[in-house]
Amino acid sequence: MRSPADAGAGGRVLLERIARGLAMLSLLWLLVLAFRDRVAPGRAVVESGELPRLLTEWSTSGAPAAVHVRTVGAFAPFARDWLRALAGAGTGVTWEGSALTPTALAVEPVADPEGGTSGWIAAPAEVPTIVEDAVGQLDSIRSGSPGARILVRSGPDELLVRSGSSIARSRVADSLVLGRLLLLGRAGWESKFVAAALEERGWKIDARLRLSPKGDVRQGQVAPIDTTRYSAVLVLDSVGPAEAVRVAEFVRSGGGVIVSGPALRSPGLGVLAAGSPGSMVPGREPFDTSAAEPRRGLELLPLTPRADAVVLERRERLAAVAARRIERGRAVTSGYLDTWRWRMGGSEAAVREHRDWWADLVAGVAHTVRISRPAEGFTDEAPVATLFARLGPSAPAPRSRDGTNPVSRALLFAALMAALLVEWTSRRLRGVR
Protein backbone atom coordinates (compact mmCIF):
# COMPACT_ATOMS: atom_id res chain seq x y z
CA MET A 1 0.00 0.00 0.00
CA ARG A 2 1.31 3.46 -1.02
CA SER A 3 1.82 5.96 1.80
CA PRO A 4 0.58 9.61 1.39
CA ALA A 5 4.28 10.65 1.12
CA ASP A 6 4.70 8.32 -1.87
CA ALA A 7 1.53 9.75 -3.45
CA GLY A 8 2.91 13.35 -2.98
CA ALA A 9 6.24 12.42 -4.56
CA GLY A 10 4.43 10.85 -7.52
CA GLY A 11 2.46 14.11 -8.05
CA ARG A 12 5.70 16.14 -8.00
CA VAL A 13 7.32 13.88 -10.55
CA LEU A 14 4.28 14.30 -12.79
CA LEU A 15 4.45 18.10 -12.35
CA GLU A 16 8.17 18.07 -13.16
CA ARG A 17 7.54 16.05 -16.31
CA ILE A 18 4.80 18.40 -17.41
CA ALA A 19 7.08 21.41 -16.78
CA ARG A 20 9.90 19.75 -18.69
CA GLY A 21 7.59 18.90 -21.56
CA LEU A 22 6.32 22.47 -21.63
CA ALA A 23 9.89 23.77 -21.66
CA MET A 24 10.80 21.44 -24.50
CA LEU A 25 7.74 22.46 -26.52
CA SER A 26 8.50 26.18 -25.99
CA LEU A 27 12.09 25.64 -26.98
CA LEU A 28 11.04 23.70 -30.06
CA TRP A 29 8.56 26.43 -31.02
CA LEU A 30 11.16 29.14 -30.62
CA LEU A 31 13.56 27.13 -32.77
CA VAL A 32 10.91 26.84 -35.49
CA LEU A 33 10.30 30.57 -35.38
CA ALA A 34 14.00 31.31 -35.52
CA PHE A 35 14.35 28.98 -38.49
CA ARG A 36 11.47 30.66 -40.27
CA ASP A 37 13.00 34.06 -39.70
CA ARG A 38 16.23 32.86 -41.29
CA VAL A 39 14.33 31.67 -44.38
CA ALA A 40 12.25 34.88 -44.72
CA PRO A 41 12.17 37.92 -42.46
CA GLY A 42 8.84 37.99 -40.68
CA ARG A 43 6.57 40.86 -39.88
CA ALA A 44 7.88 44.39 -39.60
CA VAL A 45 5.96 46.94 -37.63
CA VAL A 46 7.31 50.39 -38.42
CA GLU A 47 6.49 54.06 -38.07
CA SER A 48 5.84 56.06 -41.24
CA GLY A 49 8.86 58.27 -40.54
CA GLU A 50 11.14 55.26 -41.02
CA LEU A 51 9.73 54.42 -44.42
CA PRO A 52 12.15 56.39 -46.62
CA ARG A 53 15.06 54.35 -45.30
CA LEU A 54 13.26 51.03 -44.93
CA LEU A 55 11.60 51.09 -48.34
CA THR A 56 15.02 51.42 -49.95
CA GLU A 57 16.32 48.54 -47.86
CA TRP A 58 13.34 46.35 -48.58
CA SER A 59 13.60 47.02 -52.27
CA THR A 60 17.31 46.26 -52.49
CA SER A 61 17.96 43.51 -49.92
CA GLY A 62 14.65 41.69 -49.51
CA ALA A 63 11.34 42.75 -48.12
CA PRO A 64 9.74 41.19 -45.04
CA ALA A 65 6.81 38.87 -45.45
CA ALA A 66 4.51 41.44 -43.97
CA VAL A 67 4.71 45.11 -43.13
CA HIS A 68 2.50 47.07 -40.81
CA VAL A 69 2.92 50.85 -40.86
CA ARG A 70 1.73 53.18 -38.16
CA THR A 71 1.24 56.79 -39.25
CA VAL A 72 0.04 60.08 -37.88
CA GLY A 73 -1.57 61.85 -40.83
CA ALA A 74 -1.44 60.66 -44.40
CA PHE A 75 1.61 58.96 -45.91
CA ALA A 76 3.88 60.79 -48.22
CA PRO A 77 2.56 59.88 -51.70
CA PHE A 78 5.81 58.17 -52.73
CA ALA A 79 5.69 55.94 -49.60
CA ARG A 80 2.06 55.08 -50.22
CA ASP A 81 2.73 54.14 -53.82
CA TRP A 82 5.92 52.24 -52.92
CA LEU A 83 4.03 50.23 -50.31
CA ARG A 84 1.41 49.45 -52.93
CA ALA A 85 4.18 48.20 -55.20
CA LEU A 86 5.54 46.04 -52.37
CA ALA A 87 2.08 44.63 -51.82
CA GLY A 88 1.91 43.87 -55.51
CA ALA A 89 5.21 42.00 -55.18
CA GLY A 90 3.86 39.75 -52.43
CA THR A 91 4.52 41.58 -49.18
CA GLY A 92 1.50 41.81 -46.93
CA VAL A 93 0.99 45.49 -46.23
CA THR A 94 -1.32 46.83 -43.58
CA TRP A 95 -1.49 50.23 -41.97
CA GLU A 96 -3.14 52.12 -39.22
CA GLY A 97 -3.28 55.86 -38.83
CA SER A 98 -4.61 58.68 -36.77
CA ALA A 99 -5.28 62.37 -37.49
CA LEU A 100 -6.10 61.70 -41.14
CA THR A 101 -7.77 64.70 -42.79
CA PRO A 102 -9.84 63.67 -45.78
CA THR A 103 -9.12 66.34 -48.37
CA ALA A 104 -9.79 66.54 -52.09
CA LEU A 105 -9.00 69.09 -54.77
CA ALA A 106 -10.05 69.31 -58.40
CA VAL A 107 -8.97 72.08 -60.77
CA GLU A 108 -10.38 73.22 -64.08
CA PRO A 109 -9.32 75.93 -66.51
CA VAL A 110 -11.68 78.90 -66.61
CA ALA A 111 -13.35 79.80 -69.90
CA ASP A 112 -11.77 83.22 -69.97
CA PRO A 113 -9.32 84.68 -72.49
CA GLU A 114 -7.17 85.88 -69.61
CA GLY A 115 -7.00 82.34 -68.30
CA GLY A 116 -7.59 81.45 -64.71
CA THR A 117 -7.93 78.31 -62.70
CA SER A 118 -10.94 77.22 -60.74
CA GLY A 119 -10.43 74.88 -57.79
CA TRP A 120 -13.08 72.85 -55.99
CA ILE A 121 -12.00 71.91 -52.48
CA ALA A 122 -13.43 69.35 -50.09
CA ALA A 123 -12.04 69.39 -46.56
CA PRO A 124 -13.41 69.11 -43.03
CA ALA A 125 -15.18 72.31 -42.09
CA GLU A 126 -13.45 72.56 -38.73
CA VAL A 127 -9.91 72.32 -40.11
CA PRO A 128 -8.17 75.44 -41.50
CA THR A 129 -7.37 74.93 -45.15
CA ILE A 130 -4.64 76.75 -47.06
CA VAL A 131 -4.52 77.07 -50.83
CA GLU A 132 -1.16 77.53 -52.55
CA ASP A 133 0.29 77.67 -56.00
CA ALA A 134 3.90 77.22 -57.04
CA VAL A 135 4.78 80.69 -55.76
CA GLY A 136 3.19 80.59 -52.33
CA GLN A 137 0.00 80.90 -50.33
CA LEU A 138 -3.02 82.20 -52.22
CA ASP A 139 -5.80 82.00 -49.70
CA SER A 140 -7.02 80.32 -46.56
CA ILE A 141 -10.47 78.88 -46.16
CA ARG A 142 -12.47 78.10 -43.09
CA SER A 143 -15.96 78.28 -44.35
CA GLY A 144 -17.89 76.14 -41.91
CA SER A 145 -19.06 74.06 -44.81
CA PRO A 146 -17.06 71.12 -46.11
CA GLY A 147 -16.77 72.43 -49.66
CA ALA A 148 -15.36 75.57 -51.18
CA ARG A 149 -14.53 76.96 -54.61
CA ILE A 150 -11.60 79.20 -55.32
CA LEU A 151 -11.00 81.18 -58.49
CA VAL A 152 -7.38 82.11 -59.19
CA ARG A 153 -7.24 84.66 -61.97
CA SER A 154 -3.50 84.38 -62.47
CA GLY A 155 -4.19 80.92 -63.86
CA PRO A 156 -1.59 78.65 -62.28
CA ASP A 157 -1.34 75.18 -63.79
CA GLU A 158 -1.15 73.57 -60.39
CA LEU A 159 -2.88 74.21 -57.07
CA LEU A 160 -2.10 72.70 -53.70
CA VAL A 161 -4.34 72.49 -50.64
CA ARG A 162 -3.07 71.86 -47.11
CA SER A 163 -5.73 70.74 -44.68
CA GLY A 164 -4.56 69.32 -41.36
CA SER A 165 -1.97 66.66 -42.16
CA SER A 166 -3.16 66.17 -45.75
CA ILE A 167 -1.78 67.81 -48.86
CA ALA A 168 -3.85 67.53 -52.02
CA ARG A 169 -2.48 68.77 -55.32
CA SER A 170 -3.99 68.91 -58.75
CA ARG A 171 -2.98 70.13 -62.19
CA VAL A 172 -4.98 71.53 -65.05
CA ALA A 173 -5.29 68.72 -67.57
CA ASP A 174 -6.97 70.51 -70.48
CA SER A 175 -6.54 73.59 -72.61
CA LEU A 176 -9.66 75.41 -73.72
CA VAL A 177 -10.39 76.75 -77.17
CA LEU A 178 -12.77 79.68 -76.93
CA GLY A 179 -15.13 80.91 -79.60
CA ARG A 180 -16.52 84.41 -80.02
CA LEU A 181 -19.35 86.08 -78.15
CA LEU A 182 -22.48 87.39 -79.82
CA LEU A 183 -24.20 90.43 -78.35
CA LEU A 184 -27.87 90.90 -79.17
CA GLY A 185 -30.20 93.70 -78.16
CA ARG A 186 -30.52 97.41 -78.64
CA ALA A 187 -27.88 100.08 -79.14
CA GLY A 188 -27.36 101.78 -75.81
CA TRP A 189 -25.03 102.24 -72.90
CA GLU A 190 -25.51 98.73 -71.54
CA SER A 191 -24.51 97.00 -74.76
CA LYS A 192 -21.62 99.42 -75.26
CA PHE A 193 -20.14 98.98 -71.81
CA VAL A 194 -20.71 95.22 -71.60
CA ALA A 195 -19.00 94.82 -74.98
CA ALA A 196 -16.18 97.12 -73.85
CA ALA A 197 -15.67 95.15 -70.64
CA LEU A 198 -15.55 91.79 -72.41
CA GLU A 199 -13.31 93.08 -75.21
CA GLU A 200 -10.93 94.45 -72.61
CA ARG A 201 -10.97 90.95 -71.19
CA GLY A 202 -9.89 89.54 -74.53
CA TRP A 203 -13.15 88.18 -75.91
CA LYS A 204 -13.83 88.65 -79.62
CA ILE A 205 -17.30 90.05 -80.02
CA ASP A 206 -19.84 90.11 -82.79
CA ALA A 207 -22.85 92.36 -82.18
CA ARG A 208 -26.23 92.91 -83.73
CA LEU A 209 -27.82 95.90 -82.04
CA ARG A 210 -31.15 97.37 -83.02
CA LEU A 211 -30.78 101.03 -83.90
CA SER A 212 -33.30 102.22 -86.46
CA PRO A 213 -35.80 101.04 -89.05
CA LYS A 214 -33.03 101.52 -91.60
CA GLY A 215 -30.87 98.89 -90.02
CA ASP A 216 -28.99 97.54 -87.07
CA VAL A 217 -25.51 98.22 -85.83
CA ARG A 218 -23.42 95.23 -86.75
CA GLN A 219 -20.00 94.41 -85.50
CA GLY A 220 -18.09 91.44 -86.85
CA GLN A 221 -19.39 88.95 -89.35
CA VAL A 222 -23.01 88.02 -89.87
CA ALA A 223 -22.74 84.33 -89.11
CA PRO A 224 -25.13 81.57 -88.06
CA ILE A 225 -25.51 81.24 -84.30
CA ASP A 226 -23.79 77.93 -83.68
CA THR A 227 -21.14 76.48 -81.42
CA THR A 228 -18.52 76.32 -84.15
CA ARG A 229 -18.29 80.13 -84.03
CA TYR A 230 -19.74 81.25 -80.70
CA SER A 231 -19.06 80.30 -77.11
CA ALA A 232 -21.98 82.28 -75.75
CA VAL A 233 -24.72 84.71 -76.68
CA LEU A 234 -25.52 87.70 -74.51
CA VAL A 235 -29.06 88.99 -74.91
CA LEU A 236 -29.32 92.40 -73.32
CA ASP A 237 -32.65 93.52 -74.71
CA SER A 238 -35.66 92.07 -76.45
CA VAL A 239 -35.09 90.17 -79.69
CA GLY A 240 -37.46 88.96 -82.37
CA PRO A 241 -39.10 85.54 -82.11
CA ALA A 242 -37.00 84.06 -84.93
CA GLU A 243 -33.78 85.21 -83.26
CA ALA A 244 -34.98 83.81 -79.93
CA VAL A 245 -35.57 80.41 -81.55
CA ARG A 246 -32.07 80.40 -83.03
CA VAL A 247 -30.56 81.27 -79.66
CA ALA A 248 -32.56 78.47 -77.98
CA GLU A 249 -31.29 75.94 -80.54
CA PHE A 250 -27.76 77.18 -79.96
CA VAL A 251 -28.09 76.61 -76.21
CA ARG A 252 -29.61 73.14 -76.60
CA SER A 253 -26.67 72.16 -78.75
CA GLY A 254 -24.18 73.13 -76.05
CA GLY A 255 -23.83 76.90 -76.26
CA GLY A 256 -24.21 79.33 -73.41
CA VAL A 257 -26.57 82.24 -73.04
CA ILE A 258 -26.86 85.19 -70.69
CA VAL A 259 -30.24 86.86 -70.60
CA SER A 260 -30.02 90.16 -68.80
CA GLY A 261 -32.09 93.17 -67.86
CA PRO A 262 -34.89 94.18 -70.24
CA ALA A 263 -34.38 90.98 -72.26
CA LEU A 264 -36.08 89.13 -69.39
CA ARG A 265 -39.36 90.65 -70.49
CA SER A 266 -38.97 89.44 -74.06
CA PRO A 267 -41.58 86.71 -74.53
CA GLY A 268 -39.48 84.62 -76.86
CA LEU A 269 -36.67 84.35 -74.34
CA GLY A 270 -38.77 83.00 -71.47
CA VAL A 271 -37.85 79.44 -72.40
CA LEU A 272 -34.17 80.27 -71.85
CA ALA A 273 -34.40 82.33 -68.68
CA ALA A 274 -33.60 80.78 -65.32
CA GLY A 275 -36.33 82.82 -63.70
CA SER A 276 -39.16 85.19 -64.42
CA PRO A 277 -38.80 88.90 -63.60
CA GLY A 278 -40.84 90.72 -60.98
CA SER A 279 -41.44 94.42 -60.50
CA MET A 280 -38.40 96.66 -60.68
CA VAL A 281 -36.70 97.35 -57.34
CA PRO A 282 -34.80 100.65 -57.23
CA GLY A 283 -31.12 100.73 -56.31
CA ARG A 284 -29.75 102.53 -53.33
CA GLU A 285 -29.47 106.26 -54.00
CA PRO A 286 -27.21 108.05 -54.41
CA PHE A 287 -25.35 105.45 -56.41
CA ASP A 288 -23.46 103.27 -53.97
CA THR A 289 -19.76 103.64 -54.55
CA SER A 290 -18.68 101.21 -51.85
CA ALA A 291 -16.68 98.23 -52.97
CA ALA A 292 -18.43 95.93 -50.50
CA GLU A 293 -21.76 95.80 -52.30
CA PRO A 294 -21.08 97.34 -55.67
CA ARG A 295 -24.35 96.24 -57.26
CA ARG A 296 -26.61 97.62 -54.53
CA GLY A 297 -26.97 100.87 -56.41
CA LEU A 298 -28.37 99.18 -59.52
CA GLU A 299 -32.01 98.77 -60.29
CA LEU A 300 -33.09 95.13 -60.19
CA LEU A 301 -35.76 92.96 -61.71
CA PRO A 302 -35.95 90.34 -58.95
CA LEU A 303 -36.17 86.81 -60.26
CA THR A 304 -38.58 84.06 -59.39
CA PRO A 305 -36.28 81.14 -60.17
CA ARG A 306 -37.52 78.15 -62.11
CA ALA A 307 -37.64 74.82 -60.31
CA ASP A 308 -34.48 73.61 -62.07
CA ALA A 309 -32.52 76.84 -61.53
CA VAL A 310 -29.77 77.61 -59.06
CA VAL A 311 -29.62 81.08 -57.55
CA LEU A 312 -26.10 82.46 -57.93
CA GLU A 313 -26.56 85.85 -56.34
CA ARG A 314 -29.08 87.50 -54.08
CA ARG A 315 -29.71 91.04 -53.03
CA GLU A 316 -31.01 90.63 -49.51
CA ARG A 317 -33.73 88.01 -50.01
CA LEU A 318 -34.32 88.67 -53.69
CA ALA A 319 -32.80 86.45 -56.35
CA ALA A 320 -30.68 88.62 -58.63
CA VAL A 321 -28.76 86.09 -60.77
CA ALA A 322 -29.73 82.49 -61.47
CA ALA A 323 -28.51 79.69 -63.71
CA ARG A 324 -29.85 76.50 -65.20
CA ARG A 325 -28.95 73.80 -67.64
CA ILE A 326 -30.85 73.47 -70.90
CA GLU A 327 -30.03 70.11 -72.45
CA ARG A 328 -26.32 70.41 -73.38
CA GLY A 329 -26.04 74.13 -72.77
CA ARG A 330 -26.16 76.51 -69.85
CA ALA A 331 -28.10 79.68 -69.24
CA VAL A 332 -27.57 82.51 -66.78
CA THR A 333 -30.18 85.12 -66.06
CA SER A 334 -29.34 88.45 -64.47
CA GLY A 335 -32.01 90.79 -63.17
CA TYR A 336 -29.71 93.81 -62.86
CA LEU A 337 -30.51 96.80 -65.04
CA ASP A 338 -27.98 99.24 -66.50
CA THR A 339 -24.85 97.66 -65.05
CA TRP A 340 -22.91 100.33 -66.95
CA ARG A 341 -23.76 102.70 -64.07
CA TRP A 342 -21.59 100.54 -61.83
CA ARG A 343 -18.64 100.90 -64.21
CA MET A 344 -19.12 104.64 -64.65
CA GLY A 345 -20.07 105.61 -61.12
CA GLY A 346 -18.74 102.91 -58.83
CA SER A 347 -15.70 102.87 -56.60
CA GLU A 348 -12.11 103.20 -57.83
CA ALA A 349 -12.05 99.49 -58.68
CA ALA A 350 -15.40 99.58 -60.48
CA VAL A 351 -14.06 99.22 -64.02
CA ARG A 352 -12.15 96.08 -63.09
CA GLU A 353 -14.98 94.72 -60.93
CA HIS A 354 -17.57 95.28 -63.65
CA ARG A 355 -15.27 93.56 -66.16
CA ASP A 356 -14.59 90.64 -63.81
CA TRP A 357 -18.25 90.19 -62.98
CA TRP A 358 -19.33 90.00 -66.60
CA ALA A 359 -16.35 87.78 -67.47
CA ASP A 360 -17.32 85.41 -64.67
CA LEU A 361 -20.91 85.22 -65.91
CA VAL A 362 -19.66 84.39 -69.40
CA ALA A 363 -17.15 81.85 -68.07
CA GLY A 364 -19.98 80.08 -66.30
CA VAL A 365 -21.88 79.37 -69.50
CA ALA A 366 -19.36 79.49 -72.33
CA HIS A 367 -19.09 76.57 -74.69
CA THR A 368 -15.48 75.48 -75.08
CA VAL A 369 -13.53 72.87 -76.96
CA ARG A 370 -11.17 70.97 -74.68
CA ILE A 371 -7.76 69.78 -75.75
CA SER A 372 -6.00 67.38 -73.42
CA ARG A 373 -2.50 68.34 -72.42
CA PRO A 374 0.25 65.77 -72.14
CA ALA A 375 0.31 64.50 -68.56
CA GLU A 376 3.13 66.11 -66.66
CA GLY A 377 3.95 66.74 -63.06
CA PHE A 378 2.59 65.03 -60.03
CA THR A 379 -0.97 65.12 -58.80
CA ASP A 380 -2.52 63.77 -55.64
CA GLU A 381 -6.06 65.00 -55.74
CA ALA A 382 -7.46 63.02 -52.80
CA PRO A 383 -4.58 61.70 -50.65
CA VAL A 384 -6.64 59.95 -47.98
CA ALA A 385 -9.07 58.39 -50.43
CA THR A 386 -6.12 57.23 -52.54
CA LEU A 387 -4.48 55.75 -49.43
CA PHE A 388 -7.57 53.65 -48.78
CA ALA A 389 -7.80 52.69 -52.44
CA ARG A 390 -4.15 51.61 -52.61
CA LEU A 391 -3.63 49.95 -49.22
CA GLY A 392 -7.09 49.13 -48.01
CA PRO A 393 -8.74 50.40 -44.87
CA SER A 394 -6.86 51.23 -41.69
CA ALA A 395 -6.58 48.30 -39.27
CA PRO A 396 -4.67 47.51 -36.07
CA ALA A 397 -1.54 45.37 -36.40
CA PRO A 398 -2.88 41.86 -37.08
CA ARG A 399 -1.51 38.72 -35.46
CA SER A 400 0.67 36.80 -37.83
CA ARG A 401 -0.44 33.52 -39.41
CA ASP A 402 1.63 31.41 -36.96
CA GLY A 403 0.27 33.25 -34.01
CA THR A 404 3.55 34.88 -33.11
CA ASN A 405 4.62 38.42 -32.91
CA PRO A 406 7.35 40.05 -30.82
CA VAL A 407 5.07 39.93 -27.77
CA SER A 408 4.16 36.23 -28.12
CA ARG A 409 7.85 35.31 -28.53
CA ALA A 410 8.62 36.98 -25.23
CA LEU A 411 5.74 35.12 -23.59
CA LEU A 412 6.98 31.87 -25.10
CA PHE A 413 10.43 32.51 -23.71
CA ALA A 414 9.00 33.43 -20.29
CA ALA A 415 6.96 30.21 -20.28
CA LEU A 416 10.09 28.24 -21.12
CA MET A 417 12.04 29.80 -18.29
CA ALA A 418 9.14 29.41 -15.82
CA ALA A 419 8.73 25.72 -16.71
CA LEU A 420 12.46 25.06 -16.21
CA LEU A 421 12.41 26.95 -12.91
CA VAL A 422 9.40 24.99 -11.66
CA GLU A 423 11.04 21.67 -12.56
CA TRP A 424 14.40 22.65 -11.04
CA THR A 425 12.79 23.94 -7.81
CA SER A 426 10.63 20.84 -7.44
CA ARG A 427 13.57 18.49 -7.95
CA ARG A 428 15.73 20.40 -5.46
CA LEU A 429 12.94 20.28 -2.87
CA ARG A 430 12.76 16.53 -3.38
CA GLY A 431 16.48 16.30 -2.89
CA VAL A 432 17.09 15.16 -6.43
CA ARG A 433 19.69 16.80 -8.59
Add this chain to the structure above:
Amino acid sequence: MRPFTFATGVYASGDWESGQLVSAVVIDSLARHTDLEVSPTGINVALDSAELFEYPFLYLTGHLAVRFSTGERRNLLRFVDRGGFVFMDDHNHDINGVFHKTATEELTKLFGRLEQVPTRHELYRAFFTYEDGPPATNHEMNGWGDNLVHEHLLGILRDGRIDVLYSNKDYSSEWSMHPESKRFMQVDPSRFAVNIVVYALTR
Protein backbone atom coordinates in the same frame (compact mmCIF):
# COMPACT_ATOMS: atom_id res chain seq x y z
CA MET B 1 -33.26 100.48 -69.21
CA ARG B 2 -32.41 104.15 -68.83
CA PRO B 3 -32.90 106.16 -72.02
CA PHE B 4 -30.11 108.14 -73.64
CA THR B 5 -29.92 111.59 -72.09
CA PHE B 6 -28.19 114.49 -73.78
CA ALA B 7 -26.10 116.08 -71.03
CA THR B 8 -24.59 119.53 -71.28
CA GLY B 9 -21.60 120.06 -69.05
CA VAL B 10 -21.67 122.91 -66.56
CA TYR B 11 -18.25 124.33 -65.73
CA ALA B 12 -17.43 127.22 -63.45
CA SER B 13 -15.54 129.44 -65.92
CA GLY B 14 -16.83 130.82 -69.24
CA ASP B 15 -20.32 130.49 -70.71
CA TRP B 16 -21.19 126.79 -70.72
CA GLU B 17 -24.86 127.68 -71.34
CA SER B 18 -24.30 129.27 -74.75
CA GLY B 19 -25.80 126.34 -76.68
CA GLN B 20 -29.04 125.77 -74.82
CA LEU B 21 -31.05 125.00 -77.96
CA VAL B 22 -28.67 122.32 -79.12
CA SER B 23 -30.00 119.55 -76.90
CA ALA B 24 -33.55 119.87 -78.23
CA VAL B 25 -32.34 119.75 -81.84
CA VAL B 26 -30.15 116.71 -81.27
CA ILE B 27 -32.88 114.89 -79.36
CA ASP B 28 -35.28 115.66 -82.19
CA SER B 29 -32.85 114.23 -84.74
CA LEU B 30 -32.29 111.08 -82.72
CA ALA B 31 -36.03 110.57 -82.42
CA ARG B 32 -36.56 111.18 -86.13
CA HIS B 33 -33.88 108.90 -87.45
CA THR B 34 -33.33 106.15 -84.88
CA ASP B 35 -35.14 103.77 -82.54
CA LEU B 36 -33.00 104.82 -79.61
CA GLU B 37 -34.79 105.44 -76.37
CA VAL B 38 -34.10 109.11 -75.74
CA SER B 39 -35.03 111.35 -72.84
CA PRO B 40 -37.35 114.05 -74.22
CA THR B 41 -35.29 116.78 -72.58
CA GLY B 42 -31.60 117.23 -72.05
CA ILE B 43 -29.96 117.86 -68.73
CA ASN B 44 -27.32 120.24 -67.45
CA VAL B 45 -24.79 118.48 -65.25
CA ALA B 46 -21.93 120.02 -63.25
CA LEU B 47 -18.53 118.65 -64.22
CA ASP B 48 -17.43 118.45 -60.61
CA SER B 49 -20.50 116.49 -59.46
CA ALA B 50 -20.96 112.74 -58.98
CA GLU B 51 -24.07 113.05 -61.16
CA LEU B 52 -21.80 113.45 -64.19
CA PHE B 53 -21.20 109.69 -64.22
CA GLU B 54 -24.89 108.98 -64.82
CA TYR B 55 -24.59 110.51 -68.30
CA PRO B 56 -21.80 108.94 -70.39
CA PHE B 57 -22.37 111.43 -73.27
CA LEU B 58 -21.23 114.93 -72.39
CA TYR B 59 -21.55 118.05 -74.55
CA LEU B 60 -19.38 121.08 -73.76
CA THR B 61 -19.43 124.42 -75.52
CA GLY B 62 -18.88 128.14 -74.97
CA HIS B 63 -17.41 131.34 -76.37
CA LEU B 64 -15.26 132.48 -73.49
CA ALA B 65 -12.05 131.33 -71.86
CA VAL B 66 -12.23 127.93 -70.22
CA ARG B 67 -10.32 127.09 -67.08
CA PHE B 68 -11.46 123.91 -65.36
CA SER B 69 -11.31 123.68 -61.60
CA THR B 70 -9.41 120.87 -59.89
CA GLY B 71 -12.64 118.98 -59.23
CA GLU B 72 -13.76 119.42 -62.83
CA ARG B 73 -10.43 118.16 -64.15
CA ARG B 74 -10.45 115.17 -61.83
CA ASN B 75 -13.97 114.21 -62.82
CA LEU B 76 -13.34 114.69 -66.55
CA LEU B 77 -10.30 112.44 -66.41
CA ARG B 78 -12.21 109.76 -64.53
CA PHE B 79 -15.23 110.16 -66.81
CA VAL B 80 -13.19 109.50 -69.95
CA ASP B 81 -11.11 106.80 -68.32
CA ARG B 82 -14.28 104.87 -67.51
CA GLY B 83 -15.63 105.07 -71.04
CA GLY B 84 -17.55 108.33 -71.11
CA PHE B 85 -17.61 110.31 -74.37
CA VAL B 86 -16.97 114.07 -74.50
CA PHE B 87 -18.03 116.23 -77.44
CA MET B 88 -16.63 119.75 -77.12
CA ASP B 89 -17.52 122.39 -79.68
CA ASP B 90 -16.14 125.90 -80.07
CA HIS B 91 -19.12 128.20 -80.34
CA ASN B 92 -16.94 130.89 -81.94
CA HIS B 93 -15.80 129.24 -85.13
CA ASP B 94 -12.54 131.06 -84.71
CA ILE B 95 -9.26 129.20 -84.60
CA ASN B 96 -7.59 132.02 -82.71
CA GLY B 97 -10.56 132.55 -80.42
CA VAL B 98 -10.14 132.48 -76.71
CA PHE B 99 -12.36 129.42 -76.28
CA HIS B 100 -10.36 127.40 -78.79
CA LYS B 101 -7.03 128.35 -77.24
CA THR B 102 -8.01 127.72 -73.66
CA ALA B 103 -10.21 124.67 -74.26
CA THR B 104 -7.57 122.87 -76.32
CA GLU B 105 -4.97 123.78 -73.68
CA GLU B 106 -7.17 122.23 -70.99
CA LEU B 107 -7.81 119.10 -73.02
CA THR B 108 -4.13 118.71 -73.84
CA LYS B 109 -3.21 119.06 -70.18
CA LEU B 110 -5.72 116.42 -69.23
CA PHE B 111 -5.51 113.87 -72.00
CA GLY B 112 -2.48 114.65 -74.13
CA ARG B 113 -2.14 116.06 -77.61
CA LEU B 114 -5.27 116.41 -79.72
CA GLU B 115 -4.95 114.78 -83.12
CA GLN B 116 -6.89 115.08 -86.32
CA VAL B 117 -9.69 112.60 -86.74
CA PRO B 118 -9.11 111.01 -90.17
CA THR B 119 -11.80 111.76 -92.72
CA ARG B 120 -12.29 108.01 -93.20
CA HIS B 121 -12.88 107.43 -89.49
CA GLU B 122 -15.91 105.30 -88.66
CA LEU B 123 -17.45 108.33 -86.93
CA TYR B 124 -18.39 109.51 -90.42
CA ARG B 125 -20.20 106.26 -91.20
CA ALA B 126 -21.70 105.50 -87.80
CA PHE B 127 -25.17 106.30 -89.12
CA PHE B 128 -25.21 108.72 -92.03
CA THR B 129 -22.29 108.56 -94.41
CA TYR B 130 -19.97 111.55 -94.80
CA GLU B 131 -17.45 110.59 -97.43
CA ASP B 132 -15.44 113.81 -97.05
CA GLY B 133 -15.27 113.90 -93.31
CA PRO B 134 -17.12 116.35 -91.08
CA PRO B 135 -19.91 118.30 -92.75
CA ALA B 136 -19.21 122.00 -93.22
CA THR B 137 -21.36 124.51 -91.38
CA ASN B 138 -23.09 127.57 -92.77
CA HIS B 139 -20.75 129.72 -90.72
CA GLU B 140 -17.77 128.22 -92.47
CA MET B 141 -19.35 128.53 -95.90
CA ASN B 142 -20.25 132.18 -95.28
CA GLY B 143 -16.73 133.06 -94.24
CA TRP B 144 -17.50 133.99 -90.68
CA GLY B 145 -15.02 133.71 -87.85
CA ASP B 146 -11.61 132.69 -89.10
CA ASN B 147 -12.83 132.42 -92.69
CA LEU B 148 -11.74 128.80 -92.88
CA VAL B 149 -13.49 125.54 -93.66
CA HIS B 150 -11.96 123.18 -91.12
CA GLU B 151 -11.43 119.87 -92.84
CA HIS B 152 -10.88 117.83 -89.72
CA LEU B 153 -12.25 117.45 -86.27
CA LEU B 154 -9.76 116.94 -83.49
CA GLY B 155 -9.85 114.26 -80.89
CA ILE B 156 -8.25 112.23 -78.18
CA LEU B 157 -8.06 108.79 -79.71
CA ARG B 158 -7.18 105.57 -77.94
CA ASP B 159 -6.55 102.60 -80.24
CA GLY B 160 -8.47 104.45 -82.93
CA ARG B 161 -11.48 104.98 -80.71
CA ILE B 162 -12.47 108.58 -80.03
CA ASP B 163 -12.71 109.39 -76.33
CA VAL B 164 -12.92 113.17 -76.70
CA LEU B 165 -14.15 114.82 -79.89
CA TYR B 166 -13.26 118.48 -80.37
CA SER B 167 -14.75 120.66 -83.06
CA ASN B 168 -14.00 124.23 -84.04
CA LYS B 169 -16.62 124.17 -86.79
CA ASP B 170 -19.20 125.76 -84.51
CA TYR B 171 -21.85 123.06 -84.73
CA SER B 172 -23.34 124.72 -81.67
CA SER B 173 -24.42 127.66 -83.84
CA GLU B 174 -25.45 125.36 -86.70
CA TRP B 175 -27.74 123.40 -84.37
CA SER B 176 -29.05 126.34 -82.38
CA MET B 177 -32.59 126.49 -83.64
CA HIS B 178 -35.99 125.24 -82.74
CA PRO B 179 -36.53 121.70 -84.05
CA GLU B 180 -39.61 122.71 -85.98
CA SER B 181 -37.44 125.02 -88.09
CA LYS B 182 -36.01 121.93 -89.77
CA ARG B 183 -39.07 121.63 -91.93
CA PHE B 184 -37.91 124.68 -93.89
CA MET B 185 -34.53 123.12 -94.64
CA GLN B 186 -33.62 120.80 -97.44
CA VAL B 187 -31.24 118.80 -95.27
CA ASP B 188 -31.43 118.51 -91.51
CA PRO B 189 -28.14 120.15 -90.41
CA SER B 190 -28.12 118.22 -87.11
CA ARG B 191 -27.92 114.83 -88.81
CA PHE B 192 -24.23 114.74 -88.00
CA ALA B 193 -25.18 114.86 -84.33
CA VAL B 194 -26.84 111.46 -84.85
CA ASN B 195 -23.52 110.09 -86.03
CA ILE B 196 -21.76 111.45 -82.97
CA VAL B 197 -24.31 110.01 -80.53
CA VAL B 198 -24.55 106.64 -82.29
CA TYR B 199 -20.77 106.44 -82.40
CA ALA B 200 -20.59 107.17 -78.66
CA LEU B 201 -23.24 104.54 -77.92
CA THR B 202 -21.83 101.75 -80.03
CA ARG B 203 -18.04 102.03 -80.16
